[in-house]
Amino acid sequence: MEENQAHQDLASIRNLMERSSKFLSLSGLSGVLAGIYALVGAALAYRIIYNESMIYQSRQYYSLQLNHPQELIELMVIAVVVLGASLLTGFILSLRKARRTGQKFWGASSKALVFNMAIPLLTGGAMMLIFLLRGYFGIIAPASLIFYGLALVAAGNYTLKGVQYLGINEIVLGLVAALLPGYGLLFWAIGFGVLHIIYGSVMYFKYDK
Amino acid sequence: MSIPFDKLDKAFENRVRLQIMSILVVNDRYDFNSLKELLGVTDGNLASHLKGLEKEEYILVNKSFLGRKPNTNYEATPKGKQAFKAHLDALEALIKHQKSN
Numbered sequence: 151m152e153e154n155q156a157h158q159d160l161a162s163i164r165n166l167m168e169r170s171s172k173f174l175s176l177s178g179l180s181g182v183l184a185g186i187y188a189l190v191g192a193a194l195a196y197r198i199i200y201n202e203s204m205i206y207q208s209r210q211y212y213s214l215q216l217n218h219p220q221e222l223i224e225l226m227v228i229a230v231v232v233l234g235a236s237l238l239t240g241f242i243l244s245l246r247k248a249r250r251t252g253q254k255f256w257g258a259s260s261k262a263l264v265f266n267m268a269i270p271l272l273t274g275g276a277m278m279l280i281f282l283l284r285g286y287f288g289i290i291a292p293a294s295l296i297f298y299g300l301a302l303v304a305a306g307n308y309t310l311k312g313v314q315y316l317g318i319n320e321i322v323l324g325l326v327a328a329l330l331p332g333y334g335l336l337f338w339a340i341g342f343g344v345l346h347i348i349y350g351s352v353m354y355f356k357y358d359k
Numbered sequence: 360m361s362i363p364f365d366k367l368d369k370a371f372e373n374r375v376r377l378q379i380m381s382i383l384v385v386n387d388r389y390d391f392n393s394l395k396e397l398l399g400v401t402d403g404n405l406a407s408h409l410k411g412l413e414k415e416e417y418i419l420v421n422k423s424f425l426g427r428k429p430n431t432n433y434e435a436t437p438k439g440k441q442a443f444k445a446h447l448d449a450l451e452a453l454i455k456h457q458k459s460n
Contacts, residue, residue, distance in 0.1 A: 156450045156457075162374065163381040163447070170382040170389065170397055258386065258393050 173259040173309045175251060177243035178358045181350025184236035188342035191232035192335055198224050199335065232342075247358065263308040270300040291334030295324030295341045310357060316349040366449035368442050370415045375400055375408045380443045383418060383435035391431045409433060417442055 168174070198221050248255040274297025281289045299320030306314025320341050327337035371377040378398055382389055395405050412418045417439030421432040435443070 156453050159374065159377055160447075160450055160454075162378060166378050166381045166397065167385045170393075171385045254393075254396055257396070258389060 169253070171259060171308070173253075173257075173263045174357070175244050175248035175253050175255065176309050176313070176353075177240065177247045178350050178352070178354030178356070180236075180240040180243040181346050181353060183239045183243075183350075185343045185346030185348075185350060187232045187235050187239075188346060189339060189344075191228045192339035192343060194228050195225055195335060198228075259308055263305055266304040266308060267301040270297050270304060273297065274300075288331045288334065291338045292324045292328035295320050295327060295337065298341075299324060310353060312349060312353050312356070316345060319345055366445065366452065368446040368449070370412065370417065370442065371446045373408060373411075375404065376412055377446070379405075379408060379412060379433075380417065380435065380439065383433060384440055384443055388421070388432045388434050391433070394433070412439070415439070415442075 245255050254260075274293055277297075278290055278293050281293070299317045299322075302313050302317025302320060304317075306312075306317060323337055323341045323345070327334055327341075330337075371380065375398060379394060382394065382397065391405070391409075394409075395402065398405065409418065409420075413420055416436055419434050419436055421434065423430050423432070
């Protein structure tokens with residue numbers, strides 16, 4: 151056996167170990183766009199909560215109550231639109247990247263990725279809904295950051311490693327947000343907006359180019 | 360210094376077998392079609408190499424049905440994982456040996 155052949159064998163082993171177990175087509179650009187949607191959403195939410203009609207003049211998180219159902223519905227619509235637009239963008243851009251790089255889009259690795267993210271996300275979503283119905287609005291920002299972070303840490307095993315670091319940052323941010331009630335929207339904008347833009351650009355320049 | 364050629368596993372002489380094994384050591388299970396797609400080989404070629412690895416008891420075959428479609432999964436045995444690791448060590452030794460000459 152030639153030295154060259156040994157080198158080639160090792161290179162092909164390393165490549166297959168990585169490609170077979172990880173979904174590498176995740177688009178960094180979609181992270182940047184999701185961050186921008188989140189910032190726009192947070193700005194709209196800010197107007198509803200603090201400016202429009204001056205209902206919640208004081209920056210007290212418990213002032214948002216069910217006796218203002220109109221605002222509550224508007225906030226939920228914003229959240230759902232931001233989430234939907236982000237998921238759709240991620241789906242389309244990753245599909246495009248998978249086609250370009252010749253990786254299978256819906257294979258063993260992307261299935262594992264979705265399954266492992268779904269557990270913390272569905273758990274967190276259900277828990278937030280329960281608390282929301284019981285009137286604990288303050289839990290939304292920290293809980294959404296923490297459960298999203300946990301989902302990213304789980305996802306990191308099946309995709310680009312950078313996702314895991316983003317997840318850890320989201321968890322830390324969520325815990326800090328839990329310590330500082332009243333600033334939920336600010337932390338939410340940092341976590342879902344600013345961090346997404348930073349990590350998305352890093353991943354874009356590192357892997358998409 | 361003895362030349363470490365003899366430590367290389369004959370079962371992994373073929374590139375495709377080595378590639379199958381590298382996929383199965385990092386994934387608990389992998390199905391036939393995904394293997395085929397990832398390796399870019401023909402059905403017959405892949406099947407014969409899988410059979411070879413099965414004969415060495417390096418992999419296990421699990422046949423099941425997804426609805427009505429047959430689905431064949433493969434997983435590495437402890438013996439296979441050990442053989443793969445030994446083969447990698449031998450490759451590494453070989454490269455080191457040749458560099459020192």
